[in-house]
Amino acid sequence: MSDKLIVVSSDCHAGLHIADYKPYVESKYHDIMDVAVPVQMEMTQKAEQSFLIKEINDAWRAPIQQQLTGAWSYDERIKMLANDGIAAEVIFPDGITEMNTPPFGAGLGLSPRDAVPELQWAGAMAHNRWLAEFCANDPARHIGVASIPLLWDVQQAVDAVRWCVDNGLKSVMIPTLWGDNDPYHHVKYDPFWEVCQDLGVIIHFHSGPAPQPEYFGKQWPAEDLSDQLPGAMGIYVSEVMWWLYRPLTFMIWGGVFERFPRLKAVMTEGGTVFMLPPWLRLLDHNYFDVQFSAKLGDFRSHLSMSPGEYFQRNIAVGASCVPRRDIELRGVLGVDKMMWGSDYPHPEGTWPNTQQYYLETFAGIPEADGRKILGENAIAWYGLDRNRLQAVADKIGPSSAIFHATGEAA
Amino acid sequence: MSDKLIVVSSDCHAGLHIADYKPYVESKYHDIMDVAVPVQMEMTQKAEQSFLIKEINDAWRAPIQQQLTGAWSYDERIKMLANDGIAAEVIFPDGITEMNTPPFGAGLGLSPRDAVPELQWAGAMAHNRWLAEFCANDPARHIGVASIPLLWDVQQAVDAVRWCVDNGLKSVMIPTLWGDNDPYHHVKYDPFWEVCQDLGVIIHFHSGPAPQPEYFGKQWPAEDLSDQLPGAMGIYVSEVMWWLYRPLTFMIWGGVFERFPRLKAVMTEGGTVFMLPPWLRLLDHNYFDVQFSAKLGDFRSHLSMSPGEYFQRNIAVGASCVPRRDIELRGVLGVDKMMWGSDYPHPEGTWPNTQQYYLETFAGIPEADGRKILGENAIAWYGLDRNRLQAVADKIGPSSAIFHATGEAA
Numbered sequence: 129m130s131d132k133l134i135v136v137s138s139d140c141h142a143g144l145h146i147a148d149y150k151p152y153v154e155s156k157y158h159d160i161m162d163v164a165v166p167v168q169m170e171m172t173q174k175a176e177q178s179f180l181i182k183e184i185n186d187a188w189r190a191p192i193q194q195q196l197t198g199a200w201s202y203d204e205r206i207k208m209l210a211n212d213g214i215a216a217e218v219i220f221p222d223g224i225t226e227m228n229t230p231p232f233g234a235g236l237g238l239s240p241r242d243a244v245p246e247l248q249w250a251g252a253m254a255h256n257r258w259l260a261e262f263c264a265n266d267p268a269r270h271i272g273v274a275s276i277p278l279l280w281d282v283q284q285a286v287d288a289v290r291w292c293v294d295n296g297l298k299s300v301m302i303p304t305l306w307g308d309n310d311p312y313h314h315v316k317y318d319p320f321w322e323v324c325q326d327l328g329v330i331i332h333f334h335s336g337p338a339p340q341p342e343y344f345g346k347q348w349p350a351e352d353l354s355d356q357l358p359g360a361m362g363i364y365v366s367e368v369m370w371w372l373y374r375p376l377t378f379m380i381w382g383g384v385f386e387r388f389p390r391l392k393a394v395m396t397e398g399g400t401v402f403m404l405p406p407w408l409r410l411l412d413h414n415y416f417d418v419q420f421s422a423k424l425g426d427f428r429s430h431l432s433m434s435p436g437e438y439f440q441r442n443i444a445v446g447a448s449c450v451p452r453r454d455i456e457l458r459g460v461l462g463v464d465k466m467m468w469g470s471d472y473p474h475p476e477g478t479w480p481n482t483q484q485y486y487l488e489t490f491a492g493i494p495e496a497d498g499r500k501i502l503g504e505n506a507i508a509w510y511g512l513d514r515n516r517l518q519a520v521a522d523k524i525g526p527s528s529a530i531f532h533a534t535g536e537a538a
Numbered sequence: 539m540s541d542k543l544i545v546v547s548s549d550c551h552a553g554l555h556i557a558d559y560k561p562y563v564e565s566k567y568h569d570i571m572d573v574a575v576p577v578q579m580e581m582t583q584k585a586e587q588s589f590l591i592k593e594i595n596d597a598w599r600a601p602i603q604q605q606l607t608g609a610w611s612y613d614e615r616i617k618m619l620a621n622d623g624i625a626a627e628v629i630f631p632d633g634i635t636e637m638n639t640p641p642f643g644a645g646l647g648l649s650p651r652d653a654v655p656e657l658q659w660a661g662a663m664a665h666n667r668w669l670a671e672f673c674a675n676d677p678a679r680h681i682g683v684a685s686i687p688l689l690w691d692v693q694q695a696v697d698a699v700r701w702c703v704d705n706g707l708k709s710v711m712i713p714t715l716w717g718d719n720d721p722y723h724h725v726k727y728d729p730f731w732e733v734c735q736d737l738g739v740i741i742h743f744h745s746g747p748a749p750q751p752e753y754f755g756k757q758w759p760a761e762d763l764s765d766q767l768p769g770a771m772g773i774y775v776s777e778v779m780w781w782l783y784r785p786l787t788f789m790i791w792g793g794v795f796e797r798f799p800r801l802k803a804v805m806t807e808g809g810t811v812f813m814l815p816p817w818l819r820l821l822d823h824n825y826f827d828v829q830f831s832a833k834l835g836d837f838r839s840h841l842s843m844s845p846g847e848y849f850q851r852n853i854a855v856g857a858s859c860v861p862r863r864d865i866e867l868r869g870v871l872g873v874d875k876m877m878w879g880s881d882y883p884h885p886e887g888t889w890p891n892t893q894q895y896y897l898e899t900f901a902g903i904p905e906a907d908g909r910k911i912l913g914e915n916a917i918a919w920y921g922l923d924r925n926r927l928q929a930v931a932d933k934i935g936p937s938s939a940i941f942h943a944t945g946e947a948a
Binding site for chain 2: 180181184311313314315342343355356357358359360361365366369370374378380381382402403410411413414415424425428430431
């Protein structure tokens with residue numbers, strides 16, 4: 129085994145500036161895009177102002193303006209990966225940082241809130257076209273996660289998945305929130321799960337979406353109501369993980385992984401040791417507790433396995449910037465479940481201090497465990513080309529010496 | 539100390555058959571009640587059929603028809619309490635069991651779904667009038683929880699709290715779900731928190747409400763969609779606790795307990811060791827974690843204490859029918875926090891086997907801890923008349939021998 133570690137970031141982001149998506153948007157939507165983009169840019173700025181602290185973000189960005197263009201520039205992207213020692217990356221669309229989000233509300237989370245279905249599809253497919261091109265530069269290293277606004281039309285989603293696979297994309301993201309649409313235990317979505325299973329397409333949910341208007345005010349982000357709604361951000365950070373787990377609660381109980389046993393799903397940037405193990409214990413408790421089901425009837429005979437067993441078989445955890453505290457508690461979730469990610473280019477990520485993060489976080493951690501979390505789990509889950517990635521890692525990867533460094537190590 | 543234990547049930551239910559509320563409803567609503575009650579009765583039957591297993595409930599009820607009338611008959615109530623060894627009880631409105639729920643959607647949970655504000659108020663106040671009469675039979679033993687549909691009109695809620703106190707009711711229940719109305723971090727509710735604090739009125743949330751139409755179908759309970767929405771009940775039981783904790787997430791972060799430091803709240807029948815401690819740890823993590831707040835701004839400087847500290851000071855847990863497993867883990871939540879309850883007359887409660895429950899659950903538990911959970915915590919929290927209750931307990935209370943029994947004891 130090489131002493132150069134294969135690192136896979138299970139959580140990176142990329143996307144064009146919103147206006148730059150135009151060449152990828154079907155021409156029939158260009159006129160409406162000219163109208164919609166300035167509005168969306170203004171909303172994005174307002175959201176950024178109300179949601180993030182502008183001064184902190186500006187200060188964080190100032191010295192790294194050039195490197196941030198790796199969000200869309202392939203040359204910069206390769207430099208960033210080399211500096212971070214990352215051999216391969218899973219690429220989600222970007223959020224509000226740098227305003228490089230697809231048009232028509234097709235950004236991270238694919239929120240159904242205020243979305244016009246036809247336009248959200250147009251924006252998502254524009255992003256998917258660009259993403260397919262971007263990843264085609266080196267498909268072994270760039271695992272693009274296509275955006276599929278599943279809620280509006282299941283057959284359209286099935287067709288879009290086929291398009292993705294034909295264009296080299298075998299990972300997809302679907303909405304985390306469904307608004308007033310049918311949740312994911314509805315059997316109407318079966319053709320979508322089926323095509324994903326059959327074509328080996330992995331479904332992703334990425335943390336972030338939540339009912340923000342409930343926290344920040346119904347007109348959010350158009351107005352700042354923090355004086356009337358104190359603590360909104362504390363509520364958001366306390367609920368956001370639950371909204372990420374929720375689709376999987378519905379899919380597990382709904383029998384999706386029973387009917388489609390080879391379907392794979394990933395929950396990304398939703399924490400590892402705080403709420404995930406309690407959530408799993410609760411699902412299993414409800415599955416095994418007979419007293420409950422006596423009154424409430426049979427809600428488990430359609431499931432041949434317990435929720436925790438589906439989780440082990442069908443679900444992986446994009447653990448993002450795992451703090452050392454969580455690495456030390458890796459046994460709680462299972463060392464085979466955690467896939468590290470840098471979250472580039474988000475300010476809460478490890479970038480641009482990823483090399484320092486490796487040293488501080490993994491010193492003293494058993495090498496076999498560290499290798500799994502940093503890359504081997506993702507290689508196995510996504511079926512990546514390990515030989516090719518080892519060749520990349522031999523040039524840019526961090527050394528296995530990080531596990532044996534002193535200092536932060538206990 | 540007497541060897542007869544003072545048992546307080548922190549979770550009992552009482553209410554009239556829906557049609558029998560008429561004498562307590564303002565006469566101007568009688569005509570509309572004549573129209574609404576049959577509709578609500580039909581809906582309640584449908585909900586019961588789709589939500590509970592009719593055969594199991596029918597079989598459970600058959601031998602105890604007479605005793606179940608203790609839901610509204612005071613004589614039967616006293617017999618039930620004597621048989622269960624309960625000296626005092628906290629009384630919530632009833633849910634769908636036995637169809638004794640107030641009219642106009644004013645039952646347990648005070649759901650805003652499909653509610654007409656004026657009518658929901660009329661139904662709630664009808665129940666409150668009846669409840670005040672019922673508890674006046676022996677106020678030291680019956681702590682009635684009045685229903686306050688807070689969402690529609692804060693001043694009306696303030697006036698209603700004053701009416702409650704004038705009529706001997708010092709506990710109130712407010713809606714657990716707010717639908718599209720303002721959540722509880724909105725400062726518009728401050729006059730309500732203030733009057734409750736000033737008059738020593740304790741606010742309650744009772745488990746049960748959740749977005750059932752999301753699980754069971756939008757027309758629920760009018761149609762059975764279980765073939766299209768498999769696993770709906772599994773989802774419900776996996777989410778229902780979270781919906782109970784949610785108002786307190788909003789109140790804690792919103793600074794309600796900062797501005798009203800003597801305000802007391804109770805969360806009832808929401809479990810004890812599964813999700814409650816992880817929820818508290820998450821809130822405190824978000825409070826203390828500086829990395830998060832750097833990007834997202836200051837969301838804690840309006841709070842002088844951590845969420846966990848507000849919980850310790852301002853919130854109690856109506857733990858209902860605590861299983862032995864949870865009693866053994868009482869240190870996780872804190873032995874001073876758990877208040878037992880029988881959940882009479884619900885089939886998931888300990889009644890009519892409460893005496894057997896005492897023996898099976900508390901054998902081998904340290905007496906001081908058991909006394910707290912079974913009654914002393916509630917006596918302290920609600921400020922009950924301990925001498926009076928000891929006199930009752932001396933006649934009907936279980937013996938402290940339950941702690942020293944062999945058998946189930948480890």
